[in-house]
Amino acid sequence: MGIMDVLVFSTVPAVAPEVGPDDGPVAVLTDPRHVSALIGEALGDIAEAGLRVTGPDVTQVHPLARHVSRSQVIYRFTRPEGYTARQLTEFAGWAHYCVFRVGNGPFRNLDGENLAAPGKGVKVPVHADAYVRRQRNLRTLRQAGLELDEQIPVIPAEEEVVLRDVTRVLYRLGALLVVVDAAEHIRQGVFPSADELVAGRSLVVDSLTGRERGFLEDVGRARQAAFSTSPDGGGPVIPAQLRAEAEMFARSARAVEALAWATQIIDLPPPRLRAWDFDPRAWEAGPESLAEETTATLLARSPGLRGVTQLLEAFDLVHILHHGLAGEAGDGGPVPLIAEQWTKALAWIMSPRSAWGEAERLL
Secondary structure: OOEEEEEEEEOOOOOOOOOOOOOOOOEEEOOHHHHHHHHHHHHHHHHHOOOOOOOOOHHHOOHHHHHHHOOOEEEEEEEEOOOOHHHHHHHOOOOOOOEEEEOOOOEEOOOOOEOOOOOOOOOOOOOHHHHHHHHHHHHHHHHOOOOEOOOOOOOOOHHHOOOOOHHHHHHHHHHHHHHHHHHHHHHOOOOOOHHHHHHHHHOOHHHOOHHHHHHHHHHHHHHHHHHHHOOOOOOOOOOHHHHHHHHHHHOOHHHHHHHHHHOOOOOOOHHHOOHHHOOHHHHOOOOOOOOOOOHHHHHHHOOOOOOHHHHHHHHHHHHHHHHHEOHHHHOOOHHHHHHHHHHHHHHHHOOOOOOOOOHHHOO
16 A cells, blocks of 8 residues: 655744644754745746736735735645545644645645635634634724724734744844835935935845835936035935925835834834724824934844734734724824834744735735
8 A cells, every 4th residue: 555645834933832742843944945945836836726826915825825924834644545535634643723734635634624625614713812813803892883894814823923033124124114214204305314325225235125225226327326416515306206206215114113113123102002002193293203223223222023922912903993993083193104014024023934015025
């Protein structure tokens, strides 16, 4: 009798201690390169089954694809040919929130249900702690008078979270400060000084996205052109396209705020950070100025990232407000923009393998 593989996709980074030597895995994959390769193959098969594996935001991605994309450990077991999905209950002691694949068959939950089957009767596993937190926060926000879409995806549980290294977060914060400062100058109809542009970029060039580098280069070129044609210091002519880019990048001031809070550079009141303290009036103040900060001062000042519990409570609040806010509250005011940028920043902190702007498609 031949053998077949049983793959177990786990979103929990710690290797399960219950996986013993008897009938245990022939491989436990934790190396990000190997895990990413298997995830890529799995997502390809999921896409071939007609399910959406990517999209502009996480709400448009199939729950199975989200779960597989977030997998951090993949276990490979061998079982005799003829092993069926009904026998997956052997893993009940430790893999309740995992997704399984028997041979080349469909992806299944612990009960053996086909997770690619149409309809909403079959549920992709969600960690119980994450589900309980989400239901508590939804209930609290409803009681505060918010109209919410309650079908939005649930963010991870503490057990599932791996945080990005704080030094990388601080360099990213420094990079965003440079971008936002340049954007604000352009919005006000002036150019930042050449020294500011050069000095600001020197430490953080590797922490800028391609679009951000392009924007700063555009600012530098436009500044040079403006002063070449108007050496007497007359008011600079700023191209309309550059002004439009500046408006977009100025939104990142709220992502700066999120990263500064996460790294303990600034403090914020509880109504901004926890669903049970939510008060929209606390969201009306502008972000605290960090104009005097540089990447070097940020690295010196930050004592490290805040605790996972704090980060997740803030993330769950902004995640609900960003993806689930309906009615008048979702149509204007500062809350939607703040929630959007905080979701982007905190998702990135909690997805060390993801690039800026991609993490919020997974969480």
